[in-house]
Amino acid sequence: MRLPVRLSAFFSDPGVVPLDEALLWVASLRPGASVDIGEHLRLLDTWAETAPSSDVEGLRVLVYDRLGFRGDVDDYHQPANSYLDEVLRRRQGMPITLAVVLLALGRRIGVELVPIGAPGHFLVKEPVSGSLLDPFDRASDLQPNALAARMAALGAHLDLTEALAPIPDQAVVARVLNNLTNTMVQRSVRDLDWVLDLRLALPLRYQDPRALAALCEQRGRLDRAAELLDLLARATEREDLSRRAHALRARLN
Numbered sequence: 001m002r003l004p005v006r007l008s009a010f011f012s013d014p015g016v017v018p019l020d021e022a023l024l025w026v027a028s029l030r031p032g033a034s035v036d037i038g039e040h041l042r043l044l045d046t047w048a049e050t051a052p053s054s055d056v057e058g059l060r061v062l063v064y065d066r067l068g069f070r071g072d073v074d075d076y077h078q079p080a081n082s083y084l085d086e087v088l089r090r091r092q093g094m095p096i097t098l099a100v101v102l103l104a105l106g107r108r109i110g111v112e113l114v115p116i117g118a119p120g121h122f123l124v125k126e127p128v129s130g131s132l133l134d135p136f137d138r139a140s141d142l143q144p145n146a147l148a149a150r151m152a153a154l155g156a157h158l159d160l161t162e163a164l165a166p167i168p169d170q171a172v173v174a175r176v177l178n179n180l181t182n183t184m185v186q187r188s189v190r191d192l193d194w195v196l197d198l199r200l201a202l203p204l205r206y207q208d209p210r211a212l213a214a215l216c217e218q219r220g221r222l223d224r225a226a227e228l229l230d231l232l233a234r235a236t237e238r239e240d241l242s243r244r245a246h247a248l249r250a251r252l253n
Contacts, residue, residue, distance in 0.1 A: 020103070
């Protein structure tokens with residue numbers, strides 16, 4: 001897959017292309033989509049102009065009270081919750097895409113927020129105060145100990161310092177694509193190929209090469225799977241990965 005110029009720039013020159021625009025480009029690549037990037041960006045601009053104040057509370061009122069955004073509790077994993085154009089149209093989504101809405105509108109009204117890729121539940125943080133905001137729950141304040149308890153209940157024991165560190169915008173896009181991958185694997189493997197094409201076109205530093213190799217193998221792309229395993233084998237000096245890559249290539253003969 002050839003990346004759109006602006007999406008390529010997003011990965012090659014961080015800071016040039018905003019996260020919300022990058023995710024709109026991602027959404028535009030799905031089969032049958034017709035996404036007017038400029039129109040959606042202008043919509044965000046227009047919404048931002050109606051914010052009652054330039055602080056976190058003003059952002060909450062704008063996003064959840066005036067615009068009516070909410071978490072999708074009925075069909076959490078549906079693909080529409082990962083497509084930003086659909087999230088803006090339906091005004092509902094999953095934590096990571098609702099976080100992008102907060103980040104996008106916050107940037108426009110002067111509220112500094114950063115993305116926090118906590119396992120299992122995406123958050124945003126206000127760097128000055130250190131407040132954690134839960135996008136899926138009206139940007140309510142979430143205490144770190146409450147997050148740790150929530151993750152422990154899911155079997156994940158966190159290093160809170162690491163879990164609450166901001167992640168780059170590029171990693172946010174990679175996580176959205178990982179969510180889409182999981183959705184497609186569970187619901188419609190035939191619709192997975194465009195996501196796989198896109199992931200293969202993106203820098204590997206934001207992805208898990210071994211998981212991507214397994215996905216390529218599942219979809220019959222044995223040569224790409226072998227390439228990824230070879231790269232990983234060289235980086236980790238794992239002979240077993242080299243042998244696995246060789247076995248995959250043997251199946252091509």
